[in-house]
Amino acid sequence: MQVEGLSINLATIREQCGFAEAVDICLKHGITAIAPWRDQVAAIGLGEAGRIVRANGLKLTGLCRGGFFPAPDASGREKAIDDNRRAVDEAAELGADCLVLVAGGLPGGSKNIDAARRMVVEGIAAVLPHARAAGVPLAIEPLHPMYAADRACVNTLGQALDICETLGPGVGVAIDVYHVWWDPDLANQIARAGKMKAILAHHICDWLVPTKDMLTDRGMMGDGVIDLKGIRRRIEAAGFHGAQEVEIFSADNWWKRPADEVIATCVERYRNCC
Template sequence: MHVEGLSINLATIREQCGFARAVDICLTHGITAIAPWRDQIAAIGLKEAERIVKANGLKLTGLCRGGFFPAADAAGRQQAIDDNKRAVDEAATLGADCLVLVVGGLPGASRDIDTARQMVADGIAATLPHARAAGVPLAIEPLHPMYAGDRSCVNTLGQALDICEQLGDGVGVAIDVYHVWWDPDLANQVARAGRMNRILAHHICDWLVPTRDMLTDRGMMGDGVIDLKGIRRMIESAGFLGAQEVEIFSAENWWKRPPEEVIATCVERYQSCCQA
């Protein structure tokens, strides 16, 4: 059995298992596309991770993550750029489709979000020549506004696309439904992304009502209020036909369940809730 069009972001079972076991579970359920995190790769070693990827013919729909460009001083900003270049090299070694960028929030005690956003654009610009040379597209992932202070000062798809227009080839967007579903301009911006040919990834989960934790209470597809099929139709109409990548942070639910159960549920919900 092969499940076409589904990728598993390995954060979905990060608390239960490491990279090698996560890959085995995905393969058992017919999934050959994954998106690992850098700490998961570091734990097993880049060479061993590369071996596992190649031996199993895995497709990496992305590597998570780069970003966090704003810093209180020039040395901090350069340190972030250097780390992003290392992340590019890791993505290239693993053959990832893109390096996902969670761009960072306000540095230190700053209240100047405009300057933080400029630091993001400058940091991506400084990383971009290295990424182009390595053949690794950079995927800006706009995050929900509740993360503007600490995780991402780029909060709408429109803002992310503005940076793409400013910087040119080699940078696009990762569209995560958890972060953009609320945006009244979403349809227009997805269509714009399609015209620009900048959609690099599509992440899925669901928004629970109520949400008990800002970071670690994402829902399994079908358990919340996001119009997953509608957003997928937008994305496909914009020309992106790549995999839907399940990315769930769930400290009190899915991270406590057997990983085999989690992945089996991802397959079932993808087939019942996410197909446009």
């Protein structure tokens, strides 16, 4: 039986299987929406990945990922822009709802986070005409402040929406509960995003207490402290009714379990905890 409203970000079972096997497991459990990563697509080939998507009538709630715009010099920044244009082309070929952007952190040797944030805006602006022409929305994903130095200097939903307002149509946000659940202004910013029609994706997992690793110790829904149902209500009240996309990085737990068990658990927790 098809599971409506649930997407699986393929990072959730990236250590157990590749693109084709991951699709088969999702389909076995009635899931017809996925979000692959570019390295997973590259491993099987863009053409073959596209064939699998089309043959199975899959919906791609996003392609991960573009971004990482800041660099120490103009050459590095231009390389990032070129790579993001290629990512746009890949998203278009796969029919993805959006290309998820992780902004990037401080360039090597820099302590100037304001300059890094300007580079992010300039980088997205440079990619945007290509994305608009390809019909691929760009989804800025703000990351938790613990990643500000190395992964994303865009850390709140409010910051991401400010960029959307600056750049105009074709740019929105991916709201990942892992990164924004703590924000005291979250409810207001979700409502703001709704008024802007800027919500492009809704990612779910849970925040474990304690969290043992900043990157690879995300929890399965229901195992942590995030008010998943409350955030979902706010996002739906803001007008977004797309699939909830499970994205779990879990080196010591879920990545060590059989992929079939992981996806079965995702379905059960989605039905009972989200």
